Amino acid sequence: MTRGRPRDQELTERALLAARDVMLEEGFEALSFDRVADAAQTSRSAIYRRWESKIELAYDVLEFYTDFEPMEITGNLIEDLVTYTMRNAPPREIGDTARLSIWALIVSPDVLELYIARIGAGRRKQGLQIVNGAVERGELPVGTDANLLLDLLIGLPILSTVLRDTITPEPRVRAAVLALTSSPPMCAEPAAS
Secondary structure (H helix, E strand, C coil): CCCCCCCCHHHHHHHHHHHHHHHHHHCHHHCCHHHHHHHCCCCHHHHHHHCCCHHHHHHHHHHHHCCCCCCCCCCCHHHHHHHHHHCCCCCHHHCHHHHHHHHHHHCCHHHHHHHHHHHHHHHHHHHHHHHHHHHHCCCCCCCECHHHHHHHHHHHHHHHHHHHCCCCCHHHHHHHHHHHHHCCCECCCCCCC
16 A cells, blocks of 8 residues: 555545455456445545555455464474464455455466565565474474475465365364474475575
8 A cells, every 4th residue: 555644444445345346256357446436435536545556456455355464483383384374375254255366366467476575475484484493493304395395385275275165274284284294395405594
């Protein structure tokens, strides 16, 4: 969102809801400031004051409906990886159709670049801190392929959402974490953090 004087939060939320609905019904390409303004019962200029582009607006919809705050790393390998993996699943409360659309939006080329720059890189760094910290503590062997381990874990909720249109339950995530940490993928060199 663009910065400046304080904005009416209720109007911002109406605009985000309107943008979400347009994208759920017709996809990212159908998103326009005019449609959002009409649906949010406001002026087009009010939308332009909040967002510089429809990519910024789409990203803020993602941020509004998902949990992108950095997680607290506790030092408990299993619990940290379960939490880390579960945070990559779209929230239950947005509905079945919306979960699939959220992932479709994230991988849209226009939004993906912004997502990686603002969220993905930081989230990946946190995952590497969890795995590399476990290597340093001796919980995982030296040479653990942290990137592959994280890819496998993150892929679980993403593929469940996209291919099976379901959210991976926590016990299933925990089983995957236990399997991957008991026999982690190995590489020639440890991943840089």
